[in-house]
Amino acid sequence: MLMRRLFITLCVLGSFNSMANSRIIATGGATSIEGSAGGGIVPWAVINSYASSDEWGATAFVSQVGVNDFTLKVLGASASYDNRWEWSIARQTFKLDSIGGELRQDIVGVKYHVAGELLYTTLPQLSVGLHYKKHRDFALPQAVGARDDSGVDLYFAASKVLFDHLAGRNVLLNGTLRATKANQTGLLGFGSASDNDYHLVFEGSAAVLLNYNVAIGIEFKQKPDALDFATEQHWRDVFVAWFINKQVSVVAGYADLGSIAGFTEQQGYYLSIEGAW
Amino acid sequence: MRQFISVFLVVMLIGCSQAPKPTLYQQLGGEPGIAAITDGLLLAIEQDERIVHHFADTDIERFRRLLAEQLCQLSGGPCEYTGGTMQQSHTGFNITLADYDALVENLINVMQQQNIAISAQNALLALLAPMYKDITYR
Numbered sequence: 001m002l003m004r005r006l007f008i009t010l011c012v013l014g015s016f017n018s019m020a021n022s023r024i025i026a027t028g029g030a031t032s033i034e035g036s037a038g039g040g041i042v043p044w045a046v047i048n049s050y051a052s053s054d055e056w057g058a059t060a061f062v063s064q065v066g067v068n069d070f071t072l073k074v075l076g077a078s079a080s081y082d083n084r085w086e087w088s089i090a091r092q093t094f095k096l097d098s099i100g101g102e103l104r105q106d107i108v109g110v111k112y113h114v115a116g117e118l119l120y121t122t123l124p125q126l127s128v129g130l131h132y133k134k135h136r137d138f139a140l141p142q143a144v145g146a147r148d149d150s151g152v153d154l155y156f157a158a159s160k161v162l163f164d165h166l167a168g169r170n171v172l173l174n175g176t177l178r179a180t181k182a183n184q185t186g187l188l189g190f191g192s193a194s195d196n197d198y199h200l201v202f203e204g205s206a207a208v209l210l211n212y213n214v215a216i217g218i219e220f221k222q223k224p225d226a227l228d229f230a231t232e233q234h235w236r237d238v239f240v241a242w243f244i245n246k247q248v249s250v251v252a253g254y255a256d257l258g259s260i261a262g263f264t265e266q267q268g269y270y271l272s273i274e275g276a277w
Numbered sequence: 278m279r280q281f282i283s284v285f286l287v288v289m290l291i292g293c294s295q296a297p298k299p300t301l302y303q304q305l306g307g308e309p310g311i312a313a314i315t316d317g318l319l320l321a322i323e324q325d326e327r328i329v330h331h332f333a334d335t336d337i338e339r340f341r342r343l344l345a346e347q348l349c350q351l352s353g354g355p356c357e358y359t360g361g362t363m364q365q366s367h368t369g370f371n372i373t374l375a376d377y378d379a380l381v382e383n384l385i386n387v388m389q390q391q392n393i394a395i396s397a398q399n400a401l402l403a404l405l406a407p408m409y410k411d412i413t414y415r
Contacts, residue, residue, distance in 0.1 A: 020327055022375040024382055052375035083374060117374065119381075120409030163403035168396020211395050212385065 021050035021057060021276075023083065025212050026243045027118055027161075030251045031061040031274050034131050034185070035076040035090030036109050038157075039219045040065075040253055040270050041235050042203040044174045045127035045159035047086045047113055048078040049276045050246050056081050059276045067257050067268035069098040072187075076107075086111040086129075094187045098263065104136035105186050116158075124160035124173075131155075133186040144229045144261070146189025147196055153180040161209075169208050172215070176203040183227050184260060192226045199224035207241070215241045233258025237270055249274045302354035304397035311354070315345045317387035318380075327379045331370055351404045363411035372413045381405070 029046045032038040037048035040063070049057025060077040076090030088109040095102045111129035118125040131153040135141060138149035155178040165171040179198045181190045191197075201224060207217030221235040239253030253270035260266050298304070305311055319341060322329055332340075349356035360366060381402070388398045 020375065022327060022378040022382070024378060024385070052378045053373045055375055117409065120377070120406045122407070163406060164396065164399035168394070168399055170399050170402075212389075 020052070020055050021246055022052035022055060023050040024119065025050070025246055026209065026215060026241075026249075028057075028059070028276060030239075030241055030249060030272055031059060031063070031076065031078070031088075033063055033065065033072065033074050033090070033092065034107050034109060035061075035074075035078060035088035036111055036129060036131070037078070037086060038176075039174070039205040039207070039217060040237050040239055040251060040255070040272065041221045042174065042176055042205045042219050043109075043111070043129060043155055043157055044176070044205065045113065045116075045125040045157040046118055047080045047083050047111065047127070048088065049080045051080050052083050054082055057277065059274055061272060061274040063270070063272035065255055065257075065268065065270045067255065067260075067266035069096070069263040069266060070257075070260060071095040071097055078109075084113045086113075092187065099261075101140070102137070103140060103187055106134045106136060107186070108132045108134075116160075118159055119161050119163075124158040127157050127159075129155050129157065133182065133190070135186060135189055138189060141183070141187075141189030144188065145192045145227050146183055147191035147193060148181070149189060151181045151186060151190035153178055153182060153186075155179070155203075166208055169210060172205070172207045172209065172217070174205040177201075178203060180224065181226070182224075184223070184232055188227060188261065192228060194228065195224075195226040199226070207239075213243045215243075217241070230262040231259050239270065247276055249276070298396075300354075301352040301397060301400050302349065304394060305348070305352055305401065306391070306393070307354070308349070310391070310393075311345055311348045311352070313391055314348060314384075314387055314393075315341055317390065318344070318384055321383035321387055322380070325379060325383060328376050331372065331376065348401075352401060363408050364415060367412045368415045370415065372415070374413060377409055377413050 028049050029037045029044050032043050036043035037046045038044040048059045051057030057080045063074040065072040073093045078088035080086045090107045092105045109131045111127050114126045116123035116125040133151050135149040157176040159174040162171045178201050201222040203221045205219045207215045209215045219237045225232040235257050237253045237255040241251045243249045251272040255270045257266040343360040346356050346358045350358045
């Protein structure tokens with residue numbers, strides 16, 4: 001249902017003349033596993049697609065993260081307007097490869113670009129955003145101690161491209177502060193019997209643009225550790241992003257997700273394909 | 278994880294050990310190089326329906342001369358820019374972010390066509406990008 005509504009929206013958007021996609025290639029970033037423009041695991045201040053002022057844009061993406069005992073599949077899309085607003089939806093399916101079964105979570109996101117321009121102002125591009133997350137298979141998270149099947153993450157992100165910064169290459173830096181109750185980003189529900197507080201966590205990304213189309217980068221994502229049954233650890237990844245053109249981009253990476261639900265040292269590939277209009 | 282970060286750092290450091298570079302002006306091809314960039318950009322603007330209307334009343338020969346002067350001076354060449362400030366020359370045009378993006382994209386395409394080194398392209402963009410605040414929404 002969600003998907004059908006989305007495709008109708010995309011078709012309507014496709015008929016607009018204002019989809020000129022004027023922004024410079026790669027400035028829409030990739031799409032994070034939560035559906036927001038960003039890196040692989042961190043939402044950035046950039047707005048999805050290449051819509052510049054007074055223009056509409058849209059993206060759709062599919063991502064997969066495969067670590068030792070789990071596989072995360074994400075399908076989602078976004079619309080954006082004026083390089084100012086971004087609305088996104090994503091469906092996550094977290095396959096429990098070793099235990100059996102799967103957990104699904106839906107994420108609706110909105111982001112507002114408050115100030116600054118990624119490329120053109122000394123002030124970094126600043127955005128605020130939120131993710132409303134709704135778990136669809138809450139029985140297991142509840143059984144291991146999660147309090148709620150839904151939650152809202154709030155974040156503030158700052159992104160800046162520094163021209164000619166490292167060996168003549170442009171560098172992108174991003175820092176994100178997030179308030180969250182999510183356990184394993186919500187895949188294991190929200191809060192616990194003993195911890196229903198919001199946690200303030202830091203997420204960061206750094207990337208070097210080797211040319212206009214290829215970037216290599218690293219990411220770090222701090223996470224709370226609210227559930228008592230198993231330790232939760234911070235996430236990290238390294239990635240290569242290839243912006244083939246303004247319509248198609250591919251990201252491949254290697255992710256270290258630490259310990260998840262008692263399974264330690266979860267590491268593996270990250271792959272994402274995005275289409276933009 | 279540590280080895281990935283090491284590989285990343287090594288990749289980032291490649292190129293730091295090169296000999297002193299020629300000036301940006303030289304890297305852009307000196308006077309003929311900047312003339313080619315200027316002409317290429319004018320041609321691109323002419324074919325870009327997003328922004329060409331802003332140049333409807335522009336004296337193209339004068340614009341071409343001033344743009345070449347400006348690029349030459351900015352990049353450290355032996356020229357003096359004789360035009361007005363960016364604020365003065367763009368007031369009343371209401372140049373938007375989309376217009377600015379379009380112009381930067383055209384400039385990038387022209388520099389790519391002329392096989393200018395990516396580091397020189399980035400160095401020029403670093404000099405031009407801050408003009409955004411003086412050029413747009415005036």
